[in-house]
Amino acid sequence: MTVAEVVFYLLALLSVIAAVGVVTVPNVVHAALFLILSLLGVAGFYILLSSEFLALVQVLIYGGAVATIILFGLMLTGGRDLPAVGPGAQWPLALLVSGALVVLLLTAVLNTTWPRDAGEMTLISINTLGSVLFREWLLPFELASLVLLVALIGAVVISSQEERES
């Protein structure tokens, strides 16, 4: 077992167990904290798969922004009665669907011959990623910033509707 394998299995254990924790913990704030742990585990995978920039982005956006947004959302929508809101009545059906999906996906993954490891990949520097992003993907990149702008304005308009009407 190489070091990379040990790290991989530890990360896999961490992120999957944390994801199961999101499901099983009744308190939704604790579930949010488990979600952050799971997302940080995925950031570890990115480092292991030689995508340092994405790991950085993952920690910044998910560990910082999305986590804050979710925790604020939980606070603003009444933290007191939330622990009582457990899984809904349709959870057996949801378990059936996701169980079927995981069986399907695992069968597909394990029965397919994937291309072998491309060897030691040369590390892609952030400079290269940036220049590719701004040369070949310039238009999608600008559209993404437009999407962010629209989402930001939309979020402000939606959540401040009541003050405007009254």
Add this chain to the structure above:
Amino acid sequence: MISLEHVLVVGALLFSIGLFIALSRRNAVGVLMGIELMLNSVNLNLIGFARFVEAPRPIDGQVFAVFVITVAAAEAAVALALAVAVYRLRQTIDVDRLNLLKW
């Protein structure tokens, strides 16, 4: 040596758990958590393919993941704004009780 299968198995597990959360939670913010988990496992698959499959342009997988993260962040902001707006209107974000469109 870790291979593509390892990454895909973890991605499949995370995606299914995320799907279960999105389908079974009654709290609207909890549903959002499940969706975030699903988007993350998709990103993990993209990065795995970018790392292990020989391609003429190996960097495109990472660029794709950057776009997915961008859209996920925008989606989270809008979804939370919607949750706050619905909570103001109905004093609950229990998705089982938000059945105005059900007949």
